[in-house]
Amino acid sequence: MDATLLRSLTPGVLAVLVRRGADFAAAEDAVQEALVEALRVWPADPPRDPRGWLVTVAWRRFLDATRSDAARRRREEGAALGDTEPVTVPAVDDTLQLYFLCAHPSLSPSSAVALTLRAVGGLTTRQIAQAYLVPEATMAQRISRAKRTVSTVRFDRPGDVATVLRVLYLVFNEGYSGDVDLVAEAIRLTRRLAAAIDHPEVAGLLALMLLHHARRASRTADDGSLVPLADQDRGRWDTGLIAEGVGILQAALARDRLGEFQAQAAIAALHADAPRAEETDWVQIVEWYDELLRLTDSPVVRLNRAVAVGEADGPRAGLAELAELDEALPRWAAVAAHLHERDGDPDVAAGLYAEAARKATDLAERDHLTRQAARLNTRGRAGS
The missing domain is CATH 1.20.58 (Methane Monooxygenase Hydroxylase; Chain G, domain 1)
Incomplete structure (x- = not known):
């Protein structure tokens, strides 16, 4: 049994059920049941069209679970008519809709990321929890809330590509933790999106x-x-x-x-x-x-631009740009330290590196900034 194949097929199958009218949580339950059935059946009797097989079985599981509802019964009669053999279904549009659904504006960024990794990426709740260094129960609650939020969403207009891209960039910036490489996962998902749109x-x-x-x-x-x-x-x-x-x-x-x-x-x-x-x-x-x-007018971009100006036109030009920015900006002190050191003022730079280290939230960055401050302080004592 090819677990990688099943993982790659799951988002498209889930998207088909959502497009047909299943709410998100019920659709995922049905897909999970279809995957269990595939693990049981495929080793002895592999299907010619694995994706079509999964869609057929998952849709039947969904209809079975909702048979008592009259409205869903009518959908069953219309959508399942003649559905006795696996069907061939288009992959691109359905999967693209799933990207938009998981990045819906009604979700918080953290919930959108978690739901994207679960539904589009096919990661388990445990894997996502390990990647974000939170208890599995906490991540399960976050994903469940996100599913409930999007279960009422109906797509009657195109999704927002910019929102999807922001979610994927958030995944990429999380980097690596546990047994899930979120950088590689973000690249894989973005490749799929690029193939779809x-x-x-x-x-x-x-x-x-x-x-x-x-x-x-x-x-x-x-x-x-x-x-x-x-x-x-x-x-x-x-x-x-x-x-x-x-x-x-x-x-x-x-x-x-x-x-x-x-x-x-x-x-x-x-x-x-x-x-x-x-x-x-x-x-x-x-x-x-x-x-x-011109595109974003972001303070973070202005901060990074100050570094570039300091390299292109000299550190004093960079410091002049920096002086126009809010000192409360993340990494402001680190940039100021770098520019002051390049301008030949190691004492001021050392103090700024130490200040930046105290404000740093990332342990590796904090250690790096602390070493920079210690390096300049040691040099200053040696020269006195």
């Missing part, structure tokens, strides 16, 4: 993920400590992923419908294109940050 921002997000993922092996040292981009061993970057990401990005940009994920991917591509950190085209990166600001 022709949209330049979907391509832009996929390119961005691939370009970031290409640097993964070089981001941490053997002891688990963070390695800044400028210090990474670029020989460890995955050139195949970089080439794929750049190709996808170029095709998306050629359509002249720029979006924020395409702009972010363009910045990532410029970093990936530099053989050495000193050869990074910071001037062009600043220009792309200007485009990104």
